[in-house]
Amino acid sequence: MVRICIDAMGGDYAPEAIVQGCLDAVRDDTSLALTLFGKEEAIMPFLQKAGAEKERICIVDCADVIENNEHPVQAVRRKKEASVVKALRALADGEGDGFVGAGSTGAVLAGATLIVKRIEGILRPALAPMLPTVTGTGVLLIDCGANVDCKPEWLAQFAVMGSVYMEKVRGTREPRVGILNNGAEEGKGNELVKNATPLIAQMPVHFTGNVEGRDITSGDVDVVVTDGFAGNVALKSIEGTAAMMTGMLKETLLSSFRSKMGALLIKPALSGFKKRMDYSEYGGAPLLGVNKPVVKAHGSSNAKAFYHAIHQCKQMVEGGVVPTIEAELAAVMKAEAK
């Protein structure tokens, strides 16, 4: 049985969508047990309709919730009764094997770092969402906002962590790891990239060199290493452009009677297109580098997205992502010490 601690109060559609995602997850996977942390009276109504699957769901009542607008570190330190804090505490205490939450990113980062703590030797944990690629295999972008100012050594560790994740969770053999840069040619880059490149080249990963913004989603690499600032800019630029184009396309299709007729005809094909662009099947963003699997689901997660995030967290547990990162890192440090 894999036991996952859930922040039932985090996310735009919590607790309803979260509880529904949890119910769907335990129904489809009998080796899954979930503990929902949150206000019992808010959660219960959405559990009542459920059948036998709810036997593998239990609730831990929490008096408090951390909101998006709060200062993460202060809130985590002060609000001991907050759902995200109690869930991460239970995880750290061994009462669960992983954590999934869709609430404040800052609170998940701060809570995981302060309570679950870093893997020994890891300099900084990193947030690493998957993005869809042309090839359909997906790409991991690490870091996307946990560390806005980075040192070269941190990026070298991100490369290792990202590679382990793709291998253990996505089943990618010898994941190709690139570094986000402002040009494909050698010698390009800001100071950080120039200094990180030789360090990544020494890591036990299949390093393929520079990746430009336009090639993140090409499918040519499986992991793109970057600092949290540039990664966040890239992630949101990609999301924003996709949303803009989808919106403009919709408008175009509804602009005349003729195009509406056409839209009806292409509808089945278009649903395949939408599916390929759908992030939610990849789950949320793993926070790599802490002692237990922690997944940050998207704030706008619906039941389906949260369902996938739970599945992803279970894969991280079963794939042994944390012990593998630990072992890889120990090997690197041993080699460096020589």
Next chain:
Amino acid sequence: MVRICIDAMGGDYAPEAIVQGCLDAVRDDTSLALTLFGKEEAIMPFLQKAGAEKERICIVDCADVIENNEHPVQAVRRKKEASVVKALRALADGEGDGFVGAGSTGAVLAGATLIVKRIEGILRPALAPMLPTVTGTGVLLIDCGANVDCKPEWLAQFAVMGSVYMEKVRGTREPRVGILNNGAEEGKGNELVKNATPLIAQMPVHFTGNVEGRDITSGDVDVVVTDGFAGNVALKSIEGTAAMMTGMLKETLLSSFRSKMGALLIKPALSGFKKRMDYSEYGGAPLLGVNKPVVKAHGSSNAKAFYHAIHQCKQMVEGGVVPTIEAELAAVMKAEAK
């Protein structure tokens, strides 16, 4: 008469597309005179078919060309006879009012900085392409690769230069200037952004605060200030996503007989959609901060894109972009000296 110096040998489709763009430009605008720098024997064949408009086109024969794979600064210093070098030299000597080239970005940057030189007081020139927005007004992203490691004061100057450009060339009244950041909330940002924000707030621009990657193309701001690394990542992420989605959409529409029929019906509406996403009407990327208008046209420029880049350069001349930047900067420095 506005006289523009053209690098006729730069770009993927040079010299044919460049010469054609030049011919179209002088045909449509009788107050335009162009000097084409390049290999005369390569250029002449494409001029021969032209009519009376070629009277306002002259050629300066250049023995050399700078290629994309050369080291820009070394190439500019060594190849005195290269088309881009001779064109920028003519510009600096007052034989032209502006420059347009579609060749190596590095060579245009290095050549403009070394030969045309920076406006007095400008710390670093910046490359500032326009991107399409949902609203159709376009947004200027400054810098996009001229300076990969930036200081806060440079970003403050980028804000002023970008605002002047939007006002003088795009006719935007009180351009809204934002800074690219990893979150919309105050207090977000890496060291550079945190230090640049208060400086930009003191500049004579309409500063509206943080812009996330997903909002660059929203039309909520007219200028997005950033360092050349993050700007390049954002620009290419947006371009790449747009290209990926267009490609996937095409594939979708051709995937079945039914969707092909639908595609025929939506074709007219789709052409409007394509037009809204078309960058080329904005011209190329101005290099702001040097003593004369310099426009870097896209390497893949066809005749139409180059035509628009020439028009854009002329607008920079007529709008007085360079003297206005000079005056704004002098006013800022005077205020700071008090």
